[in-house]
Amino acid sequence: YLDNGNQIFKDARKNHYAVGAYNTNNVEWTRAILRGAEETRTPLLIQVSTGAAKYMGGYKFVKDMVEDQMDAMNISVPVILNLDHGDYDSAIECIKLGYSSVMFDGHALPTEENLAKTKEILKLAHERGISVEAEIGKIGENQGAGELASVEDAKAFVAAGVDKLACGIGNIHGVYPEGWKGLNFDRLKEIADAVDVPLVLHGGSGIPEDQIKKAISLGISKVNINTEFQLAFQEATRKYFEEHKDEDKANKGYDPRKLLLPGTEAITDSMKEMINWLGTPSID
Numbered sequence: 001y002l003d004n005g006n007q008i009f010k011d012a013r014k015n016h017y018a019v020g021a022y023n024t025n026n027v028e029w030t031r032a033i034l035r036g037a038e039e040t041r042t043p044l045l046i047q048v049s050t051g052a053a054k055y056m057g058g059y060k061f062v063k064d065m066v067e068d069q070m071d072a073m074n075i076s077v078p079v080i081l082n083l084d085h086g087d088y089d090s091a092i093e094c095i096k097l098g099y100s101s102v103m104f105d106g107h108a109l110p111t112e113e114n115l116a117k118t119k120e121i122l123k124l125a126h127e128r129g130i131s132v133e134a135e136i137g138k139i140g141e142n143q144g145a146g147e148l149a150s151v152e153d154a155k156a157f158v159a160a161g162v163d164k165l166a167c168g169i170g171n172i173h174g175v176y177p178e179g180w181k182g183l184n185f186d187r188l189k190e191i192a193d194a195v196d197v198p199l200v201l202h203g204g205s206g207i208p209e210d211q212i213k214k215a216i217s218l219g220i221s222k223v224n225i226n227t228e229f230q231l232a233f234q235e236a237t238r239k240y241f242e243e244h245k246d247e248d249k250a251n252k253g254y255d256p257r258k259l260l261l262p263g264t265e266a267i268t269d270s271m272k273e274m275i276n277w278l279g280t281p282s283i284d
């Protein structure tokens with residue numbers, strides 16, 4: 001069954017470790033991520049963006065796929081299924097479908113409206129035991145800087161009842177640009193001192209290990225990783241293609257299950273390294 005993660009993330013914040021939130025794109029990604037969690041015996045948050053869900057055929061398909069794979073793979077660690085950066089309609093759809101967690105990303109709205117919509121989502125979600133993440137400030141995009149979250153906003157969203165809070169603290173989605181200034185630890189500390197909910201670090205890919213660890217020590221409990229796995233998958237896949245470009249047809253070098261295997265294994269390897277950085281404890 002799917003866990004809403006509330007206890008897990010509360011424990012993470014209290015004990016200064018983080019749980020990874022990994023984006024899925026297809027069945028290979030899903031299996032690679034579930035395998036990484038099971039083999040390390042650590043809890044897992046698997047999440048899907050609206051774009052990736054569309055690519056796969058919709059939010060229902062994703063939920064069914066994750067649950068079917070959990071059964072097929074005998075997954076025995078807690079799994080949290082989260083909608084990543086959902087708009088209002090997507091959040092409601094995923095709540096109704098029974099996702100165990102949703103992120104409502106209203107950062108582009110005026111703060112009052114972000115807060116009002118977040119409250120509506122909270123009501124629907126909490127009636128069903130589903131966890132909610134909100135976003136304040138702005139996570140950078142396309143190698144550009146975002147906007148720092150304010151302590152005042154953090155207090156207002158936590159007072160409204162959000163379970164987790166994603167804050168703009170100098171983090172950027174995708175590959176970090178040359179000359180990136182690093183995370184703003186002063187702001188992170190101010191927010192962490194003001195609110196006690198688990199804080200979320202988006203754009204986790206490409207942040208140096210020491211900065212990730214420092215952010216966790218200050219109150220980050222969930223680290224989102226997407227690009228890192230895409231890079232790992234790409235690198236291993238390209239290498240395999242290059243090395244096997246003359247593969248004999250008699251060896252079935254065209255079998256997609258062979259072609260996608262090295263990239264899939266690279267995702268699990270990359271995830272295990274990340275779990276080490278995050279200090280996620282095994283459940284046993």
Ligand code: G3H
Nearest residue numbers: 174202203205224226227
């Ligand atoms: O919501 C997803 C994450 O923030 C992923 O960011 O692709 O930079 O790892 P990333």
Ligand code: ZN
Nearest residue numbers: 173202203224
């Ligand atoms: Zn994000």
